[in-house]
Amino acid sequence: MLKIYHSTGTRGFRVIWVCEELSIPYEIVPVDFAAEYRATPEWRAMNPVGKVPVMVDSDMTMFESCAMMQYVLDRYGEGRLQPSKDDPSYAHYLQWCWFAEATFARPLGEIVNHRRAFKPELDNVVAEMKGRATACVAALDAALSDRPYLLGDTLSAVDLSICYVMRGYRRMVSESLPANVQAYFDSVTALPSCAATVKADAETAERLQG
Numbered sequence: 637m638l639k640i641y642h643s644t645g646t647r648g649f650r651v652i653w654v655c656e657e658l659s660i661p662y663e664i665v666p667v668d669f670a671a672e673y674r675a676t677p678e679w680r681a682m683n684p685v686g687k688v689p690v691m692v693d694s695d696m697t698m699f700e701s702c703a704m705m706q707y708v709l710d711r712y713g714e715g716r717l718q719p720s721k722d723d724p725s726y727a728h729y730l731q732w733c734w735f736a737e738a739t740f741a742r743p744l745g746e747i748v749n750h751r752r753a754f755k756p757e758l759d760n761v762v763a764e765m766k767g768r769a770t771a772c773v774a775a776l777d778a779a780l781s782d783r784p785y786l787l788g789d790t791l792s793a794v795d796l797s798i799c800y801v802m803r804g805y806r807r808m809v810s811e812s813l814p815a816n817v818q819a820y821f822d823s824v825t826a827l828p829s830c831a832a833t834v835k836a837d838a839e840t841a842e843r844l845q846g
């Protein structure tokens with residue numbers, strides 16, 4: 637069974653969500669998010685840069701959450717939640733998959749890093765990163781002006797990946813979203829698979845404490 641090494645609130649959320657949406661069996665292994673644990677040789681053997689998540693499938697170990705998502709889809713998805721390579725929407729599927737992590741999540745990650753340092757002189761960096769993240773939300777709003785999901789009428793894994801990042805945006809930048817994005821976020825996060833993921837994510841912290 638797939639093992640997802642995860643810390644509550646972190647990027648393993650998007651991989652868990654895909655498994656929940658597709659009813660693919662998985663197990664969460666809770667990871668202590670403390671920097672001290674992530675610096676240990678034990679964790680570095682799993683993720684050489686000391687981040688989470690990590691996924692193990694039999695004798696295969698990998699890091700990078702969007703790559704994990706794609707692996708799960710390709711290996712166990714049976715064609716669901718992604719267009720085939722000859723579908724006209726395939727290029728935009730790739731585009732939004734990469735956008736979710738490389739462009740949208742990146743400024744939010746910088747806000748987390750700068751807040752961790754608690755240095756007032758970094759306030760202008762935080763403001764810049766909020767602006768960059770907000771530009772991503774505006775791009776999503778424009779893309780969603782004529783469609784319920786990023787690829788059109790059909791839900792795909794990019795919607796789960798983007799809405800995972802949007803949860804962070806709402807927490808760190810603004811709860812108020814432009815109209816198209818708000819309707820999109822509300823409908824994607826209303827999926828039963830989202831509630832199941834939120835529950836599994838919260839239980840991860842409880843298991844670590846217990």
Ligand SMILES: N[C@@H](CCC(=O)N[C@@H](CS)C(=O)NCC(=O)O)C(=O)O
Nearest residue numbers: 646647686687688689700701702737
């Ligand atoms: N691109 C990586 C980013 C991984 C990442 O930055 N994870 C965060 C938690 S969501 C982390 O471990 N942060 C700790 C740190 O950077 O020190 C992925 O998608 O897996």
